[in-house]
Amino acid sequence: MSHDHAQPTGTPDGRVPQWLPRTLLVSLLGLVAIAGLGVLRAAPEGPGTSRVGGQRPRLLTVRDFGAVGDGQTDDAAAIQRAIDEGDGDVVFPAGDYKLTRSIVARLNTTGRLGISGTGTARLMMFAPGPALQVIGTHGGTADPKSVMADVWEKERMPRISGIEIVGAHAEADGIEARGTMQISIDGVLLRKLRHGVRLVERNRNVLISDCHIYENSGCGVLLDQVNLHQTNITGSHISYCGGGGVVTRGGEVRNLHIVGCDIEACQSPEGPPTANVLIDCSTGSTAEVTIVGCTIQHGRNAPESANVRILGQGKFKMKGEMVDVQCGHVTIADNVFSDVQTNVHLSGVRGATITGNTMWQGWSHNLVLENCQQVVLTGNMLERNPMYGYTDEASNRVRISACQDLTIESLHLQSAGDNTTEVAALLIEKCERLQLRGLTLLDCQPTSLEIRDSSHVTLCDATLRYDRPGLSHTLLKWTGGDSGLILSTIVSGEVEIAESSLARPADLIKMPAHSPAKTQ
Numbered sequence: 416m417s418h419d420h421a422q423p424t425g426t427p428d429g430r431v432p433q434w435l436p437r438t439l440l441v442s443l444l445g446l447v448a449i450a451g452l453g454v455l456r457a458a459p460e461g462p463g464t465s466r467v468g469g470q471r472p473r474l475l476t477v478r479d480f481g482a483v484g485d486g487q488t489d490d491a492a493a494i495q496r497a498i499d500e501g502d503g504d505v506v507f508p509a510g511d512y513k514l515t516r517s518i519v520a521r522l523n524t525t526g527r528l529g530i531s532g533t534g535t536a537r538l539m540m541f542a543p544g545p546a547l548q549v550i551g552t553h554g555g556t557a558d559p560k561s562v563m564a565d566v567w568e569k570e571r572m573p574r575i576s577g578i579e580i581v582g583a584h585a586e587a588d589g590i591e592a593r594g595t596m597q598i599s600i601d602g603v604l605l606r607k608l609r610h611g612v613r614l615v616e617r618n619r620n621v622l623i624s625d626c627h628i629y630e631n632s633g634c635g636v637l638l639d640q641v642n643l644h645q646t647n648i649t650g651s652h653i654s655y656c657g658g659g660g661v662v663t664r665g666g667e668v669r670n671l672h673i674v675g676c677d678i679e680a681c682q683s684p685e686g687p688p689t690a691n692v693l694i695d696c697s698t699g700s701t702a703e704v705t706i707v708g709c710t711i712q713h714g715r716n717a718p719e720s721a722n723v724r725i726l727g728q729g730k731f732k733m734k735g736e737m738v739d740v741q742c743g744h745v746t747i748a749d750n751v752f753s754d755v756q757t758n759v760h761l762s763g764v765r766g767a768t769i770t771g772n773t774m775w776q777g778w779s780h781n782l783v784l785e786n787c788q789q790v791v792l793t794g795n796m797l798e799r800n801p802m803y804g805y806t807d808e809a810s811n812r813v814r815i816s817a818c819q820d821l822t823i824e825s826l827h828l829q830s831a832g833d834n835t836t837e838v839a840a841l842l843i844e845k846c847e848r849l850q851l852r853g854l855t856l857l858d859c860q861p862t863s864l865e866i867r868d869s870s871h872v873t874l875c876d877a878t879l880r881y882d883r884p885g886l887s888h889t890l891l892k893w894t895g896g897d898s899g900l901i902l903s904t905i906v907s908g909e910v911e912i913a914e915s916s917l918a919r920p921a922d923l924i925k926m927p928a929h930s931p932a933k934t935q
Contacts, residue, residue, distance in 0.1 A: 476506040484510020507536035522570035532578040545591035553596040572597040582608035609633040621646040633658040644669040657683030660691040665699030680713035688719035696729030712753040720755040728763035741765035785816045792823045799830040819847040829857040839865035868895035875902040
């Protein structure tokens with residue numbers, strides 16, 4: 416039967432006629448559904464009307480509340496009106512929106528909130544403080560039983576997405592959150608501010624994803640004396656922030672996840688020491704941290720610069736009293752670190768796993784562990800790649816000091832150290848109960864491995880070689896301490912071992928040095 420001629424649109428009993436093609440039926444049903452969702456809301460009366468030609472309503476934007484978006488007009492009052500008087504969807508069309516004060520969303524009065532754009536809107540903050548401040552009333556935990564009904568009804572998951580915030584004042588911040596439950600920040604560009612995102616007082620379940628946090632004078636993301644559990648920072652580019660990339664200071668922080676991010680050059684040469692990722696527990700506690708699958712690099716000209724620095728000696732209230740604690744439960748895995756004074760620095764940390772990382776161009780050190788306990792370091796590559804010829808001046812050393820209960824396995828350290836100092840490429844000092852297994856130390860100088868004043872250290876199945884011509888070299892020095900063991904270890908040069916340091920004679924396999932053509 417041909418369908419080229421017109422047919423009736425229905426049957427007498429109201430059924431859909433059999434001749435109607437299924438694809439057309441699906442399309443019509445889709446249009447009906449969209450039309451149903453599109454009964455969005457009527458515009459407010461007055462100059463901000465949203466009716467086009469006096470006919471059908473459309474989605475309201477901040478322009479319907481009086482915002483101009485020309486970069487010259489102060490739009491703060493109009494945007495605040497959209498927050499206070501709208502229905503929660505605060506939409507920014509393309510434009511530059513000037514702010515001379517913070518826009519404040521008090522979720523218990525505004526209700527559910529979504530601030531959004533398509534990437535074409537820019538907010539310019541010309542005053543101190545946050546451009547957008549989101550305030551909730553959640554005082555519970557992440558346990559659903561602790562969340563009040565009004566929080567679920569009015570405040571859950573405030574979302575900010577698809578906009579740019581630019582600072583035009585030295586103390587302008589981007590986004591600040593306090594008292595929120597499940598705040599979600601995604602697809603946002605934050606630049607030329609003081610702090611990009613600042614989390615204060617108390618929050619729970621924070622998501623920051625797919626953001627560009629760039630060229631800010633302070634921190635990219637700052638957890639500032641906040642009580643905050645469950646924070647995911649994922650897939651974001653955080654760079655050129657002078658006070659640190661992701662920074663926690665004090666408070667009570669748990670379950671912090673930094674995953675799949677590129678974090679670069681977040682430490683100013685003119686500022687105090689910080690790090691691309693800095694966890695400072697000195698006035699509080701941070702624990703249960705993962706830093707996984709990131710590239711973190713640059714900042715060598717900043718004082719004491721680091722890619723990851725965790726200062727684990729903290730304070731925590733137990734049974735009503737503040738007590739000194741060692742924070743930890745940290746995993747640092749599958750990252751690429753480079754081009755700072757120290758790639759990874761842990762001080763006073765208890766319970767850390769560092770595995771599967773590539774580190775290079777640590778101008779002072781690749782890795783420093785001091786006053787740490789219960790650390791597992793396995794399968795890490797610390798190597799000077801000749802592809803990067805300009806890195807020859809970096810020392811790439813490892814220093815482990817005053818630590819106890821460590822397992823270090825399958826550490827590959829190549830071309831570390833230099834002949835301008837007597838410091839070993841891998842220095843272990845004043846430590847207890849260390850297991851060193853399967854180490855590969857190649858062409859390091861002036862000494863590959865030095866162990867001093869340390870007890871109950873086992874060196875097993877290691878390879879220590881120096882095959883470059885023309886330089887005298889000591890592969891292993893071991894002095895002080897007691898109860899050490901050396902088992903099945905290959906060396907291709909001189910060793911200096913104090914017999915009193917070992918529980919029994921060293922099991923060394925001495926091999927001749929050679930000069931392979933590709934050794935660099």
